[in-house]
Amino acid sequence: MMSSRWLVLCSERLYELLLLAYPTDFRREYRQEMLLTFRDCCWQELQQGGSGRLFHFWGTILPDFMKSVSVEHIQQFKNMFFRTKEYSMVATPFHVQSAQLTDIGLKRAKNEDTMISVLPEDSSVLSQKGALFIVADGLGGHHQGEVASSLAVNTIRDAYYQDQTHDIPTALTQAVRYANAVIYQATQEQGKQDAELLKAAMGTTCVAAVLKDHALYIANVGDSLAYLVHDQQVSQLAVDHALNAVLKRIGVHRADGTLNTAIDLDQLLQSSKEGGSVLAWVEGQVREGKVTKAEALAHVPSNIITRCLGSEAQVDVSLTTQEIQSGDILILCTDGLHTQVSEAEMRAIVERYTPEESTRQLIARANEHGGSDNTTAIVVKID
Amino acid sequence: MQEPESFLPLTPAVFHILLALSDGERHGYGIMQEIAWRTDGQVRMGPGTLYGSIKRMLADGLIEELEARPDSAGDERRRYYHLTNLGQRVVRAEASRLHQLVRVARAKQVLQGDA
Numbered sequence: 130m131m132s133s134r135w136l137v138l139c140s141e142r143l144y145e146l147l148l149l150a151y152p153t154d155f156r157r158e159y160r161q162e163m164l165l166t167f168r169d170c171c172w173q174e175l176q177q178g179g180s181g182r183l184f185h186f187w188g189t190i191l192p193d194f195m196k197s198v199s200v201e202h203i204q205q206f207k208n209m210f211f212r213t214k215e216y217s218m219v220a221t222p223f224h225v226q227s228a229q230l231t232d233i234g235l236k237r238a239k240n241e242d243t244m245i246s247v248l249p250e251d252s253s254v255l256s257q258k259g260a261l262f263i264v265a266d267g268l269g270g271h272h273q274g275e276v277a278s279s280l281a282v283n284t285i286r287d288a289y290y291q292d293q294t295h296d297i298p299t300a301l302t303q304a305v306r307y308a309n310a311v312i313y314q315a316t317q318e319q320g321k322q323d324a325e326l327l328k329a330a331m332g333t334t335c336v337a338a339v340l341k342d343h344a345l346y347i348a349n350v351g352d353s354l355a356y357l358v359h360d361q362q363v364s365q366l367a368v369d370h371a372l373n374a375v376l377k378r379i380g381v382h383r384a385d386g387t388l389n390t391a392i393d394l395d396q397l398l399q400s401s402k403e404g405g406s407v408l409a410w411v412e413g414q415v416r417e418g419k420v421t422k423a424e425a426l427a428h429v430p431s432n433i434i435t436r437c438l439g440s441e442a443q444v445d446v447s448l449t450t451q452e453i454q455s456g457d458i459l460i461l462c463t464d465g466l467h468t469q470v471s472e473a474e475m476r477a478i479v480e481r482y483t484p485e486e487s488t489r490q491l492i493a494r495a496n497e498h499g500g501s502d503n504t505t506a507i508v509v510k511i512d
Numbered sequence: 513m514q515e516p517e518s519f520l521p522l523t524p525a526v527f528h529i530l531l532a533l534s535d536g537e538r539h540g541y542g543i544m545q546e547i548a549w550r551t552d553g554q555v556r557m558g559p560g561t562l563y564g565s566i567k568r569m570l571a572d573g574l575i576e577e578l579e580a581r582p583d584s585a586g587d588e589r590r591r592y593y594h595l596t597n598l599g600q601r602v603v604r605a606e607a608s609r610l611h612q613l614v615r616v617a618r619a620k621q622v623l624q625g626d627a
Contacts, residue, residue, distance in 0.1 A: 151560075155563075155564075155567065158567065159563040159566075159567070161589060162539075162540050162559075162563060162589075162590070162591060163540075163559040163560070163563055165540075165541070165589065165590065166540045166541045166544065166559045166562070167559050169541045170541070170544070170559075189556050189558060190558055190559075192558075193557075193558025193559070193560045193561050194558065194560050196560065196561065197558070197560025197561050197563075197564045198560065200564055201564055250570050250571070250577070251577075252576070252577070252579065253579065
């Protein structure tokens with residue numbers, strides 16, 4: 130009996146070591162179950178035929194191990210590089226299908242966008258916290274952009290699901306603020322070691338959407354945006370913090386993007402809540418470029434954003450709440466998509482195709498229109 | 513709602529797991545035992561194949577993890593799985609597809625004893 134116990138113990142230890150070869154996520158989820166099942170199998174084999182049967186059992190375990198380790202790594206590899214997934218969401222009032230895809234575009238040397246779709250498999254987590262979708266567009270030199278966007282996405286996901294409250298909008302906003310603090314802190318630490326890195330300080334835009342019951346909660350900073358297609362109409366849900374969009378919103382620019390000369394610019398910028406960030410940029414341009422305020426405001430580059438995660442110790446997060454209905458389609462994307470593909474084109478694509486095909490078509494369209502930036506899209510169909 | 517036919521053909525592992533769960537909830541080891549028993553020991557599924565398949569079947573909505581453990585469950589740490597409505601429709605569709613194939617094999621007299 131003692132030797133049987135010893136044989137099972139040794140087998141278990143060996144199998145535990147083999148489990149290290151599986152991808153981390155898989156191991157975290159199933160390690161304990163697999164060990165329990167393996168132990169039960171060992172005892173059964175021993176009882177049925179002694180140690181000979183146990184060695185024979187190892188003969189079936191090893192091929193199973195090699196095959197399944199390969200399959201899990203291939204799956205993980207596919208998810209990393211093609212980054213596209215489709216899910217069913219069975220524990221909610223809706224059936225949800227989502228797909229995500231990112232592309233480097235035609236002009237950039239690297240992809241600094243990051244995205245994630247979280248549909249918790251644990252139904253109690255799903256019913257309490259809902260599903261979470263995030264897209265982030267990193268900024269900064271020395272590969273800092275991809276570090277920032279990845280840090281933002283992972284921090285928001287962890288902070289949001291670790292929060293135990295039932296207040297979804299507050300938990301989501303806090304998670305985004307926390308990601309800002311984490312990136313800001315990381316930048317400051319890097320700056321202490323290497324002043325060059327501080328100059329190329331990292332930051333990232335971010336749009337995060339929680340889908341829970343009949344509501345959609347969107348938190349965003351920067352110019353990564355969310356759109357909802359409802360009843361053949363498309364509407365922008367997130368608040369665009371691109372400088373051009375802010376100027377239109379507060380009335381400095383007309384709808385066609387030209388400077389509104391019929392107003393007192395200084396008064397408008399000082400009286401508007403968002404005017405402060407615009408003023409800071411304008412004054413910087415005046416100092417550097419020897420232009421007047423009006424000249425600077427008349428020719429605003431399209432890639433300037435008034436806020437991002439990681440550049441300041443505190444950040445203002447925009448929050449939008451929207452009721453959803455069966456048939457609605459949510460799109461999250463970086464500016465690589467919404468600056469190249471019109472809202473009408475986006476609507477036509479997502480209404481026609483499955484989420485997976487929609488993400489491919491959206492990115493193909495952005496590349497047809499120049500592909501000047503990395504492009505990322507998450508499409509969620511709610512039925 | 514996704515059509516069951518869009519999942520077909522199933523891999524042998526997924527079909528065996530769905531069949532094992534078709535008459536009630538089971539934990540992982542229970543599924544392995546049921547498969548071995550129903551196939552006279554011909555099919556021996558290892559834990560790697562089993563839990564890899566379970567992971568994908570959960571994501572596809574074919575099976576669900578039970579929130580509460582069955583009364584007879586001795587070990588609190590074990591996870592129990594059961595078929596969803598979609599899983600039931602998928603296993604029926606696959607069985608029907610295979611049944612059609614067997615009918616063709618019978619008609620062509622390729623099954624032993626049909627000659």
